[in-house]
Structures are given as structure tokens and as C-alpha cells.
Amino acid sequence: MCGFAVKVVSMQRLWRAIRWLGGTSWPLYTAAVLGTNLLAAVGVIAFLEFLLPLSVIDPDIIPLQVSGTVLGVGVAYIVVAAIISIVTSFALFRPVLDWQRHPDRHDPNMVRNLVMRIPFYQTVLTSLVWVVGIAIITGFATRGSSTLAITVGVTTSLGGAMAAMVTYLEAERLVRPVAALVLARRFEDSTLEPPVTYRLRSTWLLTSAAPIGGVLLLVWAHYTQFFPASLAQLLPAIVVLCLTSLVLGFIGTTLVVMSVVDPITELQRAIYRVRRGETDVAVDIYDGAELGVLQAGFNEMMRGLQERQRVRDIFGRYVGMEVARRALEERPELGGEDREVAVIFVDVIGSTTFAVTHEPEEVVVELNKFFEHVVAVVHRNKGIINKFQGDAALAVFGAPITLSDAAGHALKAARELRQELQHMRLQAGIGVAAGHVVAGHIGGHDRFEYTVIGDAVNTAARLTEIAKGTPGRVITNASTLAKANEAEQARWTLMKSVELRGRNMMTQIARPIRPTLADRS
Template identity: 35%
Template sequence: MPRRFPCRRLACRNGRRTDDWILRSNWGFALLTHVCAYGGLLAALGLIVVTGVTERLGPTLPTLILAVAGCSLLSSLVGIVVGTEIQRRRLEWYRAGRTPTPAEAHATMRLPVVIALLDAVLWLPGLLVSAVIIRPYVGGELYIPLLLVAASALIDAGLTYLLIDKTLGPAAARIAAAGTSAGHLGTSVLARLAITWTLISGIPLVGLILILTDRYAAPDQRIRGALYIAITGLLLGIGATAGLARAVAVPMSRIRSALQRIGDGDLDAKVTVDSPGEVGMLQSSVNDMAFALRERRRLQEVFGRHVGIHVADRALADDADLSGDIRVVSALFVDVAGSTTLAQKLEPAEFVEQLNRLLTIVVAATDAESGLVNKFEGDAALCIFGAPTTHSDDATAALRAARRIRDAVQVAGEFDIGIGVARGRVFAGDVGSSTRLEYTVIGDPVNEAARLTDEAKHVPQRILVSDDVVTNATPDEQTHWTRYRLLRLRGRSTETASWTDQRLGPAATDTVGAERTLLGADQS
């Protein structure tokens, strides 16, 4: 099913109501070519008059005028029929409001060249008739007036090309939106520069040479002709140069503005594609770049929610080594006490809501200390300080995060938790298969933190940390901690020296035995 576009709104938004109207009519290009043709005809008549050809024609002048008028009328009729048919066929997709096929896009982008060539060809009958009529009166220099008329035909074709090329802006935007590359030499900046130079410099210079070398023209006629061409070329040069400069400067200014917005973080910035050549390709490239950056940001955000922003950045980095390495980290483990009993008392949705509030506290405290919430394990969470990014003081960060989590959870009053912190060497990297990887840390400190968490549920402060964490923390942070006792942790052959903080939380008034009775065998 072809994708449809809001033609009217697109045209209004681009400030292209006139261009849109011309493109969707069947005779818009015919109107433009007639305007250019009459401009060229006036230029040719002016050249014939100021060079003295009319004075040499004598009584034959009315014949020439009638012949040229007849040829112009015939050419106009042919131009209307052929131009209308060309526009109808090549812009049918635009009027229908559908996406163009690649062939239709290429045919549309070649319209300036096709219409300009048609305009030039329609001058041939008038040129031949004029040659037959004026040959007896211009001596042997017949090529001079004919070349002057041919120059007028080139002016007509050049102006037609530039006008049609400008009018195709809305169609070029539609083609770019469809992702079709339809640029070619005829729509390039080089072609515009060449045509503009021909109009404002090449043709006037050739005309001056022809007039000044016409041996059959009187001196005053040569002077008048030279002045006419010079003034006309000057006026055309001012207008054409201003138009060309604006055609390049305005899109470049919009591109620069969009790039600046993108650089400032506004990835929704877009550039209106209104040119079929290199400028249009550059505009499309800016939009494609912004789209790619938006997709990367969206991927980073979605990915970051699942694995953590640091892991997401590491995975998306072009030069990232995903094999992993050995790091010294501080591992913080948080677990809910009595979660099974709570799950039985609460509705599943309510329990999950409370659990999400707890995990939000854990994530906020960990992020504040530049750590990584490595994984959620049901009602527990593992937080790492020192991987995947190196931390300048992982021990202090982990201790501060532990105290912050404990305080925030006790203020909320929804859960009772235990927190364990341990420090040491671990493997930090990606594990899994070639199709599914997970960033994780593996090592004794992780197991030690989990065992300390079990014991911490029975300590008034609800936090237990290993000796290595406290001794590697800053002196200021060490003042918050006091030795607890040696613990025989489950699954470990040696005793572990543990610490707890000096602040007694709301649960400090409970005895350890009372808490064991309350929780019973339901600890998790």
C-alpha cells in the first residue's frame, strides 16, 4: 500500500504554496516556459533593433515581424501540448500524493533539463525563418544576427532550467522523504553554476564580440549594441548572482542551524529538503544523521534500563573490548528480609509496587556514587563499584551507598533489609554465548557480600561489611564504622572480620534474638 503524504500541509509548512500549485497543475511548467520564452524574444528583438538590422531590412521588416510572430505562436502551441504532457506524466505521483518509484523520482529530477532542452528546440523554426528573411540585408555576416538570436534562445533555456529547478523543491522534499536518491549531473551545483555563468558572463561576452566585429554595422550601431548587451548583462548578472547566492546560502544557513541544534543535544532538529542536487543530498544526510543519533540514544536508554548506563555505553562503544578483565571492586548486596511472608500477605501487584520503590532507592543511591546495579535477583540486588568503569575510591563509594540505602528504606518503612559489602579481585566482563551475552562480575567478594547480607538481617544497623572495605575507605568514611565481630559465613572455611556502622536505625531497639524469632526460617 503506497504511503500517502499531506501535500497541502507540506507545501504550506515549507512556504512553497506557489511551487506546490505549479507542480500539481498540468500546465504550470508551460506557463513558466512561456514567461521565459517571451523574455528571450524581447532580448532577441532588442539585439536586432540596436544592431541596426531593422534599419537595413526596410520594407521587409513587417514580413520579418509577422514571420517571427507566427513561429512564436506555433512554438507556443507545441510547447503547451508537449510541456503539459511531460508534466502530467512525470508528476502524476505528486498529484496523487503517493511515494514515487525510483524511476519516477529520476524522471522528475530530470525535468529541468528536459524542459530547458524543449524550450531551446522550439526556437529553431523562428531562427531558420529569420535567417531566410534577413540574409539579403546583412551581407556576408549572416552568422552574427543568427548567433545573437541563438544567444537569446540560450537565455530562455537557462532561465527555464533555473525556474523549473527551483519549483521542484516540494517534489524534491517528497523524494528525499521516500529515501530515493535521484540526483544527477543536471541537478548538481556545478550545473547551476555553469548555467548562471553562461547567462551573466558567457552570452554577454560573445554578444559583445559579435557586435564589435560586425563590419556591416555602422559605428553608432555597434556602440548601441555593445551598451545594450553590457547593461542587460549587468542587470542579469545582479539578479542571477543574487538568486544563486540565495539558493546556496539559505539552505547552508538552515543546515548550519540544524547542526548547531544537534550539537546542543536537540536530536529532533530537521532540515527541510528542498533541492534535488548536492544541497538536497546534504540536507537529507543531516536528517539521516539526526535520525541515527536519535535511534542510538533510544537504544542506549532502553539498553541502559536493562543493563545499566555504563554497561550500555561500553557495549555501544566502537572500540570496546567485551572479553572482560580482572578488577578490584567493592560489591554491595541488598536483600529483603521476610520477603516470602510479605508476598503471602500482599497482593502480587502491591508487592511488586513496593519492591519497585525499594529498587528505585537502590538504583538512585548506586548511581549517586557512580556504581553499577549489575542485576536484580528477585527481591535482591547486586551493585558494583569499580566496574565496568574504573572508580577512584570504590570502597568509600560502596560504604556511602550502603548507608544511604539503609536510611532511605527505614524512612519508607515498607521493607526490612540486609546489606552486605565486600571488596576484592573479580572477573568483570561478558559471559554467555555468541548470540546472548550478559555483563557480570564473578569472584569471592560477590559471594562474601551475599553471605554478609544474610547476617546483616539480624544486626540492628542492618549493614555488615568486610574488613578490606573499611581499611581501603577514606579516613572520614572510616569514622562512621565500628568493628562488629568475627563471623563464620556459610560456605567459607575461615572466619570473616566484619564491621557495621555506628548509627542505630529504627530497628536498633530490637534484639537480634527477637528478630530471628520474627523472621524465623523465612529469611531470604
Template identity: 40%
Template sequence: MKPRRLLIRYAAGLTFAYLLTTAEVTALVISLTGRGHSSPAIVIAAAGVIVIGTAVVAIGAVRIVAPALQWLGIREPTGDERRSALKTLRRQSAITAAPWVLGAAVMIPLNLGAPVELQVVIASALIFGTIATICTGFLFTLRTLRPLLAGVTRDFSEITPSIAPGVRARLLIMWAVCTALPGIAIACLLILRSNGWIIQKTTPVELALLVLALVAVVLGLRAMILVSISISDPLREVVEAMAEVERGEIDRSLDVYEWSEIGRLQSGFNRMVAGLREREKLRDLFGRHVGEEVVRRAIDANESLSGDERNVAILFIDLVGSTQLAATHEPHEVATVLNEFFRLVVAQVDAHSGLVNKFQGDAVLAVFGAPIRTDDPATAALTTARTLSVELRCLPVDFGIGVSAGPVFAGNIGAENRYEYTVVGDAVNEAARLADLAKDYDDRVLCSGTAVEQATDAERGHWIAHGSEVLRGRTSATDISVPVRQEQPAG
């Protein structure tokens, strides 16, 4: 809602609330006392009070909301502006009560000579008018004020019960004003008349009792509607927003315009959704590293990432000639080649439920069997290696792929406040050495005999033993297998 439109609706709503209550009070007094009890002076005075009261309410409403036009919908309010806006409800109560205080100051002296019964009716009508105008004013402006209240309610540190009564306090106030107060007044009238105190025993008080009963009924209904709206509206919004979040719409947030426990519920909902968005970002970030399917299976299986020893398969890919590529091409061209390389690798590793554990410059370390346990990690790694040996041919750089299998430690490595999930073991080193050696073979793929032995019969059919090699940095020979279509070393 635009600020100026809010100002107009607010001033009109508050003024109409006063005029409506004034009409009700006037009709009530005339119907109970008759027109003959009112002198011309009283009628003129009453009309003057109504005119002045209307002006007071209208001007006061404008003065309440006008300062907010400087920041509402434009910027965050300053500290002074927030503190001023926090007094909105208190000021509205004072403004709507002011005409009735003025009416009491004028009408009570003019009716001092009237019968006690008439004085009781007038006093009751003034009290009813004051309370009814306050309640009706809130009833007509409650929804209009919500953008203003939401604009200043960043937290509840400055909200006190005197500014914003809670749900329990509202219900108690409604009971006290609409039930207890008229009930006590009725009881007092009966006691005073029965004992002859102030009121003679012969004085009829039936009319006054009827007025008080009508006040309780009419005012009670209005107050009940006001309190129920102040509770049901924000609760309905929270329920609807929760349903949207349940459907996956986690960008939902609520305006915090209630200054009670319900406002804390609105604020708590926003904090909850913010936490969900943060978790979704982290999950998306983790998914970019390990693949969405791996993340989903890790959550469903409740796998621990703290670390343990397990049997996995390792796939290591290293590019050849990337240094020369960087020396002969523009940086953005090199980045394009590397991004295409990583895209192809990540797609195939994800397709076989693996984890791209590390990007090491122009090399990739992929793990199969951690963090998610798989039934056949060796087969997944070998299949991925064969597929990549074909797909990577489109790149303007050479490569070598090594596959190994064996027990490793898979878990978090690092300090308590900063660590990474990785794998440590001889199989990792063996895969890296095989990738380096594979650069001398036509299909650029080598795997250890252990990896082939752990694969399925169907996958083993795609590989053939090719002797053994003492890999760099190792003392014992490693059995080597190559794809069945692979030939002897290029040299």
C-alpha cells in the same frame, strides 16, 4: 507548501520567465534595428509565436508538476513516479526552449532577404532568448521545485551528471554559455569580415558586436545569480542546521533537494545527525543502567570498559517475601512494589557514583569503583547501605543488605558479539552471603570487616564490629560489622 499551490507558483514562475525574456529580446532587437526594419507580416508572426510560446510554457509547466500532486505530501512515490520526477529539470529545459525553436523556424525564413547584419542580430537574439529563458526559468522556479525534488531524492543512485550537473559543471556551463559562446561569436564575425568570408569587408558589424556584448553581460549576470543561489541556499541551510545541532537540537534534518555534491552534503548531514541520535539513545540507555553522572565521567575520563582487575566495593540487596507478595497480590501491584524498590536503590547508588550492575529478579548488585575509578568506593557503598536500610522500610516486603570490598575483575564478559559489563570475584559472593545473613538482623544491614577497614574514619564511626561468621559456601570466617544502632539478631 501545498501541492496545488506549488503547481500554481511553478506554472506562473515559468510562464513569467518566458514573457520577461521575450520582452527583453523584443526591446533589444527594436532598439538596435529600429521599427522600420520589421514588416507587418514579421510583427504578426512574432506576436503569434509569443502567444503560442506562452501557452506551450504554461501547459508544459502544468504537465510537469501535475503527476506529483498524486503523491507529494501524501505518500512515498512509486518507482515510476520517482523516475518521472527525476526528469523534471530536463523537461523544464525542453519546454522553455521549445518556443524559441518555434520562433527560429518562423522568423529565420521570413528574414532571409534581410541584410546580413540584421540576420546576425536576429540569430543572436534567438540564441540569447533560448538560453536566457532556460536560466530565468530555473531562477524563478528553483525554490518552488525544492519540495518536489526533496520528495524523490532518497539517495543518489539514480542521479547522473546528465540529470543534475555538479557545482564544477554548472560553473563551466555558465562560463561556456555566457562568456565563451558570445566571445567566439564576436571573434568569428571579426575574422569573417576581415577576410571577406561570407561577410563583405565593408559590411558594418558593430551593431552585431554590441548585441553579442550585451548578451554576454545580461545573460552572464542572470546565470551567475542562478548558480550562486543554487549553491548558497543549501549551504546556508546546512550551516544553520549545524549550528542547531551544536546547540543540542539533534532532531534537525534537511530536505535533500540538490542533485549535486551539495545534495550529497545535505544527505551526509542527515546521516550524521541520525548517527548522533542513535548514539544519544545508546548513551541514554547506558545512563539508565549506570546513571548519567557515571556516563559523563566515563566519557570525560576516557575509561576503558574492556576489563581489568581493581579494588571495588560491592553492595548486594535481596528482597524477602517477594514470592508471597506475588501470590497474594495482582501482577500490576507486584510490579509497582518492585519498581519503587528499584527506584529507591538506583537513586541512592547514583547519588554515590555507583553502578547498578544487575537486576536479578528481586535482588540488586551495585558496584562502587567500576567502571569509574573512585577514591573511596568502600565509604560510598557503606553510606548507601545505611541510607537504604532506612528508605526501604516503606515497602511491604523485607530485605537484606550486604556490603563487601576487595579486588575483582571488572569488565566485559560474554561472546564477542554479545557481552555485558560485570564484576567477578570473591567480594561479590561475600556481599551476597552477607545480604542473606542480614535478613536476621533488625536493621537488615551487614558489612565485611574489610569494607569497614577501607572506609574513612568518619564512615567507620557509623559501624561496630559484631564478631565473625562462616558464611554459606565458604570455609573461613568473615569479620562482620553492623551499624552502631543495630542490635543483636532478631532470633
């Protein structure tokens, strides 16, 4: 009973393995490689039996008897060789099959090297099978005559060489899915396949030149009487060789062109996607020569681009996207330049009391909610957040990107902030000032930041103090209002003159008028 249960379990495992294998590319691989070589073998035997006039080689022998023996031996060897090739290929490539089912149980470097050399190993195995078959069938042909043996040997050798070349091209094409998987984890700049130039020349030599070489050999054999047959008798063989050169040359050229053009086409499509703004782009690596280096290089370049974009995004969150963009595009240097800007200073009211009466985590959450609105409004009006100072924020309009109406953008942003912040738990005073400042990188060579320094910044901070006790909590001065466009000026009203802290002169202030129905809509 236990033995029966073990057999059932074994059969179930075998059935699962067969079903899994049927879902891979290996059945197609086996059918293509085996079918190509069987077709080549049948073609060589048919060429010897029906197209070459072997009866003219030696009138004293019975040609059909000799050729029939050769035919029988060839057919028998084909059957045996097919079985041996399948078993040998399975044993050779079984580590790859096991790796596909259980990737973590095998050395990835070993599997990687084996996968990338599968076309080469398959071609070597195919060539060995052909060499043994050629030796056997030529040996039997020597029972007839040396001329017959040479004819059979040369014919089967040309057929085997062409079959081996097509086998390599088919294997290289069909192993791509597995190669892409094994190289997705790691790629080194090493030559695991023949160079492209070698593949192109070999394909031409063994698929186009080899049949034409057979034609030249037949013509030479005819004129030297090595093969004592008339041109009329040789014509069918010559025509078939010419057709073989055309058909096989087309097949070989198509396969080798696909091995070169397909990676280039995929790279081209990936580049088009990058041009459209996509950054999460990668190509499969399945070539072990120069094209694989290009594929791996593109993926490395994209990883660098993604890292650069990630650094830019993170950098932009700290210093502002415009400052980050300029810092990445240009080499930042210490120093500054005179700029006409507008500044908004936002300072939270009662933040000290709020921090004392609430948990630190809650304080941070509320500050983040508060500043989320500040950042959104400033960016929407083409400004940048220059810095956060505890519970205060400094926004700049007109630097580093020049604005034609910096004061107008700043005043509009201040009005919008009043509307967005009025329902927040934290309230703030907002001061707006415009004027000349020095904008640039301030600090040391190892640590500096982009900032603005000037009277406009100080004025905005002083106006914020007054704004905290003014209805609406948004204040600017008359000189800033005068620099704005007429439409924006119409939304503000002038108030009394006050003396700002640290100043010896009076400053006329202004605040936004009550929003109209049109503004609210």
C-alpha cells in the same frame, strides 16, 4: 435541475482546486519561468528594432518595413507561445500536482523521477518554443536579405540560449519544496540532474560568455563588412551586450551558487546541531546529483547514529550505562583484571511469601518499584548495577570506572537506600563490603557479561543475611569502614564481631548511626 446541481458541484471542485493550487509554489514557478522568457523575448525584439542599425544592411530595401514585419510576427508568436507553453507544462507536470493532492494514488517512483527532471524538461520545452520562434522570425527576415536573416537568427539564438539557461536555474530553485517531499520517502544514488560541474560551466557559458560572444561577433562583422555599419552605430548594441553580460552573469551565477551553497549550508547547520548533542536531525533532499547523495548520506548517517544510540540505551538498561559505553567504544575480550572495589548486595526480605500471597503481576510491579529506587540511588553515587538476581541486586563501585573513594560512595549509597526504602511495601537487607576482586568479561565467546568475582562479593552477600535481622537492615564490616573517608566513617558505629557463614574467623560489623537533624534536612 440535476444538470444545474452538477454544474454547481463542478464549479465548487474547480474553486477548491484553484484555492489549493494557490497555496503551493506552482504559481510562483509559472510566473518566474514565463516572466523570464517573455522578458527575454521582448529584449531580443527591442535589441533588433532599436539597437542594431538594420538599415545599413541593404539600402535597396525599406528597413523599417522589414523590421516592422519581423516585430509583428515576433509579438504574435510570443502570445501564442506563452499560451502553448502554459498548457503543455500543465499537461506534462499534472501527475505531480495530482500526487501532491493524493500521494497514495500514484507510483512514487514515477513521480520522483518526474519531479527531479522538471528543470530539464522545462528547459527542453522552453528551448523548443524558442527554436520554433527563431525559425519563424528568421524565415520572415529572409524576405529582406540573407544578411538580415543571419543577423536576426544569431541574435534570437543567443537570447533564447540565455533564457533557457536562466529558466533551468529558476526551475531548479523553485521546485525544491516538491523535490524535498518526494525524496523524503526514498532516495537512490542515481543521476536525475546534471552534475554540479556541468551546471557551473553551462551557466558561465550561456549567461556571461554568450553576450560577450555577441560583442565579438559585432566587431568581427564590422571589420569583415558583413555588417556594414560604423563602430559609432554599433556602440549602443555593444554597450547593451556588455551590460547584459554583467547583469545576467550575476543573476545566473547567484542562482547556480545558491543551488550549490544552500545544500552545503544546510548540512553545516545540521552538523552544528549534532555537535550540540542533538540526534534527531535530518536535512531535506532536493538535489538529484552529487549534492543529493551528500544529503541522503547525511540522513543515513544520522539514522545509523540514532540506531546506535538506541542500542546503547537499551544495552545500558541491561548491563549499566558505563559497561555499555566501554563495550561500544572498546572491543570486549574475555578475561578480567584485579580491581579495588566496593560492593552493595540488596536482598528482598520475605519475597517468597509475598510472591505466594499476591498475583504475579502485582509482584512484578512492586519489585520494579523497589528496584527503581535502588538503581537511582546507586547511579547517584557513581555506582553501577551489575546484575539483578530475582529479588536481589548487586551494585559495584569502582569498576569499570575507577573511583578514588569507592568504599565511601558505597556506604553513602547504602545509607540513602535505607531512607528511601523504609516506606516501601518490600523491605530488604543491605550488605556493604570492599576489597580486591577480579572484574571483567566472564562467559564464552558468543555470550558473556561484565561482572566482578571475589571475596568482597561473597562478604556482602553474607552481611546481607545478618542485616535482615538487624535494626535499620544495613550492615558493613570494619575493614570496609576503615577504607572510607573520615566524614563517612563518622556516620557509622561499630558493633560486635560475628562469624559469617562459611568463614572460620570473626568479622566485626558496623551499622549507620541514627540520622541527625542535619542529615534529615
